Amino acid sequence: MIINDAIAEILENVNQASQSLDQDNLEKAMGALISSANVFVMGMGRSGLVAKAFAMRLMHLGISVYVVGETITPAINTGDTLLAISGSGQTSTILSTARIAKKRGANIIAITSYPESLLGDLSDHIITIKGRTKIDSEQNYIKRQINGRHQSLAPMGTLFEITSLIFLDGLIAELMHKMDKTEDDLKEKHNVLE
Numbered sequence: 001m002i003i004n005d006a007i008a009e010i011l012e013n014v015n016q017a018s019q020s021l022d023q024d025n026l027e028k029a030m031g032a033l034i035s036s037a038n039v040f041v042m043g044m045g046r047s048g049l050v051a052k053a054f055a056m057r058l059m060h061l062g063i064s065v066y067v068v069g070e071t072i073t074p075a076i077n078t079g080d081t082l083l084a085i086s087g088s089g090q091t092s093t094i095l096s097t098a099r100i101a102k103k104r105g106a107n108i109i110a111i112t113s114y115p116e117s118l119l120g121d122l123s124d125h126i127i128t129i130k131g132r133t134k135i136d137s138e139q140n141y142i143k144r145q146i147n148g149r150h151q152s153l154a155p156m157g158t159l160f161e162i163t164s165l166i167f168l169d170g171l172i173a174e175l176m177h178k179m180d181k182t183e184d185d186l187k188e189k190h191n192v193l194e
């Protein structure tokens, strides 16, 4: 079935990304997340949904975290970190926000497929997650015959977004280990007003 092929394509991208992680880079990014006074996360559209899912787990870990654009998000300052998720690394809202954060002395972590992008240039730490983004053509990716046409099974930014989500959940496991946190510690912080 088409769905099995689509899942296989997504899993293959996740596996490739997992095999090409840079340990040294990851250690530095984790150090920044743990030692920052506050962590701010952002992404647009589906990349923003990934940022929100990651923010929830950082909160469960006891890290002071805010989502950019929410009503209660305070000023960013020196000693804080902005983690920006953008496959293309060129989404305008992400770039303008990163420039403001940098001017105010914050540290910037980019999660992107394009380390050489404008977002990459602004960032202190870049975690490269390869995967088709909204700026990549369908041509270079696997296509299947669907309704008589050759089409991508993972349209637009799907590969980058889902791979980033899985990568960031893997990073939570690393952070739990580093911060000596158990699942019970995380559960204590879980929302009870639901």
Ligand SMILES: O=P(O)(O)OC[C@H]1O[C@](O)(CO)[C@@H](O)[C@@H]1O
Binding pocket: 044, 045, 046, 047, 085, 086, 087, 088, 089, 090, 091, 094, 133, 134, 155, 156, 157, 158, 161
């Ligand atoms: O991750 P990027 O390159 O900043 O792009 C974000 C945009 O791409 C999409 O995720 C489309 O796949 C949109 O939801 C969003 O507006």
